[in-house]
Amino acid sequence: MSPYIILLCLILFIIHANPSMGAQINETTIPQGSEINTDGPQSWVSPSGRFAFGFYPEGEGFSIGVWLVTDPSRFIMWTAFRNDPPVPGGSILLTAGGSLQWIPPNQGFQGKVISAAPTSATSAAILDTGNFVLYDAKKQVIWSTFGSPTDTLLPGQNLPPGNQLFSSVSNTNHATGKYRLSNQPDGNLVMYPIGAIDPDSAYWNTGTYAQNFLLTLTLDPNGTLWLFDRNSPYRMMLFLTNQSLSASPDSESYYHLALDADGILRLYSHVFFKQGGAPKTKVEWLVPPSNDRCSVKGVCGPNSFCQVTSSGETSCSCLPGFEFLSANQSTQGCWRAQTGGCTGNSSNGDIGLVATMVTVKNTSWSDRSYNVPPQSPTIEECKAICMSDCACEIAMFDSCSKQMLPMRYGKRVPGSNTTLFVKVYSYEPKGPIRRTASATSTAMLTSGAALAMLSLVVLLSMSVLLCKRQPFFRYTRAPQQQETEFDEESIGIRPYSFHDLELSTNGFAEELGRGAYGTVFKGVLTNSGNKGIAVKRLERMAEDGEREFQREVRAIARTHHRNLVRLLGFCNEGAYRLLVYEYMPNGSLANLLFKHDATLPSWSNRIAIALDVARGLQYLHEEIEVPIIHCDIKPENILIDS
Template sequence: MLVIFLSLLLITGFSTAIAQQRNSSNISLGSSLSPNANPYWLSGSGQFAFGFYEKDDGFAIGIWLEKIRQKTVVWTANRDNPPLSINVTLLLTNDGRLVLEQEQGQQTALTNNALFSASSASMLNTGNFVLYNSSSNIIWQTFDAPTDTILPGQPLLAGNKLVSSSSETSHARGKFQLIMQHDGNLVQYPSDIPPKANDYAYWDSKTFDARDNISLNLDRNGQLFLRNLTGIHIKNLNGQGNTSDNFSLYRLTLGFDGILRLYSHRLDQDNDNWSIEWSPSSSNCDPIGLCGLNAYCTVKEQKAVCTCPPGFDFLDGRQPDLGCKRNSSTDGCTSKNGETVDILQELGRVEWEDNPYSILSLTKTECRENCSKDCECEAALFKEQECRKQKFPLRFGRERQDNSGTTIIKVRFGSSNTTQVSKRRKKQQGMGVLIGSSVILAFAVGILAITGILIYRCRVREYKKIKNQGNDGLIEEVSLRSYTYGELEKATNGFTDEVGKGAFGTVFKGVIDNGKTLVAVKRLETVVAESEREFRNEMKAIGRTHHKNLVKLFGYCHDGTNRLLVYEYMNNGSLADFLFKSRRKPSWEEKTGIALNVARGILYLHDECESQIIHCDIKPENILMDEQKCTKIADFGLAKLLMPNQTRTYTGIRGTRGYVAPEWHRNLPITLKADVYSFGILLLEIICGRRNVDVDLPEEEVVLANWVFDCFEAGELDRLVKDEQVEMNKLERMVRVGLWCIQEEPSFRPTMKRVVLMLEGTVEIPAPPSPTPFSSAM
């Protein structure tokens, strides 16, 4: 009987497999799809489609339910890539490769089965897109590479995971992940937390002793369960499912909000509705990391809402989930007439990441007093007679209905939250203070009137002086001085003291103002046909740029064919000297300060000038250092300018090899992101204290960017700094910033505003992908 039963089972299974293949679309070699003609291949039932769907202002490749009007996407290829243009083609080539072909003919493989050639493909009724070999065996399938969803019959194997989408409308990787761990436990984490960091798990199946080779499974009746290799059910997660319902389709999706939900859809009803059948979360604020740094999650009208604690405002009011920043920059632990400038405010039932620098056994009153007197203490988490003192930023804030204790936050005096406190203090002032203020006010008005008269007379004299001097004595900070060639020849002693030479010309040391002011005079040696117009436009814009991290331009010379620039003299050389030549290497604190100062300088050029400026040549030689070792960006006066209504420009290649962005070499539009790339390379050089290419090093370390990413992936960042004393979390933050900046695709790179926020520690940084393109199974 057993033999007969097994034979029947085998025949039934074989028949089912044949039927499944017949109820699918068979796709032959040479077949193709394009967004504007034949955009997808349907399954045999017409329920699922594989091909191009609309994404933002372009297209993406994925699988969706075609019979539902509002397409439900269940799988996406290369989900983090920018939208595809209408001119691309998806091709199953005659030699058995599934490739994406660009308009220029460039092909990118969509699968990782390079060792095997497909003979055909099929969109199965299960929602699985597969490639077959000549023996009709599956050699690649989308079920092996899930994105945020699994379907009935699609197991989530040990070591695999679902990653949420970034928003309701974007299928790019988001903040949360569901991992089927090798220890048998199914766990939800924030995406940027290393697996098995159990303190950050916000749900798990509690099967951590089930061992390896456990898989998560969903059957066609909607039953969700864990099973081992022998077929034994380890645990049912949602009961027995619905065995009598043959008209529902199920899917398990990790939502962009971090909530895992099992959905059902009635196939026999003409609607787009999905019903929630099961979820392990009881609150929409259960996911850890839903809100950014210094923000916490609250539930309002059954929706998760990010909120700022006292003394904080949103980084971006339009995107509350980015986090919060202090609304006052006043330093603590200062006082005036014995009165503290800080007040303490309390926040109840909010849970944060537990990362204290000091733990004390105190009452709440004692905890408040202790934090108030401690300059290091910026917040304290008080619970069960324990005072856990913290520094900002706070992370992973969630409102909890259980006893999560009290958050004591030190709010800076003068912020919007302390306005009423300030008013109460003012009302407590005596009548004597009021009379004294009146006397002081009257005296101040008299002084103001006298000062106004003196200033007026001084301005009249200065105006007359400027008028008499013509174009030679414009007031500093108002405009640039225009020098004659003879004046600068004299100032530089006939251009004899050369201090440097760059791509744009030679730099000479000189003196102006009767020997009182040292200057650096750059003589431009290459003049192009349109240089006169470009030169004057750039001088006009530079006259309006003032920032502490930009080398100050005193004036210029436009005398015949001579073009010269007069800068402030920086007597501590360049960042290249400090990093690569100096005997005393910069400390880690100096490195972080240098990186942040350079980033702020570039941010000013990009976002805070009246005319946006692309520097085009960010490198250590163009970062100069003054007497206090403050870093300042040079040569920005020779960058290509963008008018207010432009976002990109085409131009000849500028910059230095190794620092120029990939788009320079492809004749693509150059945007502000070109500077972001150069800054990323510079940042990695600052971190590691070496050049971006060094052929004297071992082969795997020659190209700095590749080596840094390899170390990042392997969890060996300590190799980058050798014996230097560095906090590893701060090192990883800077490495992540650098790797995001050097992404080959410009749209992947952050803006400089975002870079500054990341370096300051104000926003979280997700794990970066490889800086260079790669093909994978997605």
């Protein structure tokens, strides 16, 4: 970079970063004892009226946060308790003791402290910068929303080294979503799917890891985005808005940077006209670009690939021989509709299980090869190599690297040189009569639909994963799997407070079952359409139980299969350890077989049950990224869905 460009960038940074040359910081003081509530004034508003702090509607209740007022809509800039259910109402009070609290509407709820200030606050303010602050008696800021960003940066707000932004679930659900923007200690600004830590999972970065600086991300009042080092003159301008060079006297502009729910980082401008009229909102800059939305890794789940439709939206498709985990949520990924294990082609009466290699062209994937032939084979040789290896699920050509499941981060790339050969299993009649491909596919889908009516779900819980060589929390894992520090935000499931689960279960009133290590209770998530849940409260912890609890939650959170109960969340609060599962309304296989008033299933249904259990075990043993050996298969741990 020429010295003139560096000097220009430095001058621009000084101009844009100087508070006296940007937006003036105005405020309205909020003294102790001030209160807002959902039945009266629901927010405190900044002097300009552009920003507000208080209650905003979400779901069937309210969330607490800061937003930019762009009537009739609002842009949420910060959310308190973002992973807790919305509150039913109540008030926000700056108490006489100097604490900012949510006060519940009745005694059935426990209040929450919004601020984590080290000392008592004497006053508060919502500034025209969008920052809500608490002051001590010396008018020093002791807590601010700028200090704990969620998915957004406002002008004057920094993202220091080691800090992250986490996307929201959607525009109407501001719980932690699927993506994160990490300002890494090595100086690189990187975007990942949540839960991923390996460099191959990154889908955008600034490439500043070799600068040997601890860089801070900041947005100035004129909409210019910078990376800078606090201890040196180093500056890197990521984006310069046109408005910053040609401000209009008839309007004023506000900016914010957001990691949106779709994993794209966008810089927004909001132009307000002094003569009135509706404000104009515009996307000034975004990465990755809008024509490459499938480059956001994790848009589609495992074993599926992303493609952009003619309308510009993303669409997910399964690999051949795979079906969506959820027909209503195609982004969750796909599972193998039929598995052949390591026995090769097999037969049963007049029907044989046959494996074929199906070609998929023009796609790109994250390479998870476990073996590459020393010499480059031909296409037919590559297919034969994979067919002869029971562990090979997919061969990626032109190097013929043998792949394991799950396949990750697939996307359609027209003209790509990569060709996949996918091993697909199907039942074929013996002898000279052969079905056509379309007939085989129809038979497989019909069979799958019939089995889904009596689909069984293997319950993965702390007791189920036991291998009873140790007192608690033991399962066999693949060797050399590195443990990482437990991070509630990064494992992709929702943390709950003990109080929330106590309310959801009505004080743990209805017991569903009891095991050696805990009791399962029925509950309801009122903020999710009264969705039924099963809450397992763990009661026995070994000396190293905390580490093992974290390990188990991390392992179970990474399992996604239609024949495994889904882990929805967990509680890791104080001495409490709880797991939240989806609720299976028809109970266990033990009840179905042994309860005195139960109707016994037919033999054909019993076979279907056994096959579904086998599919769940096949996934755990051979298809999951970190294999798990199930050590407690019994009727009590096999649940029947609806």
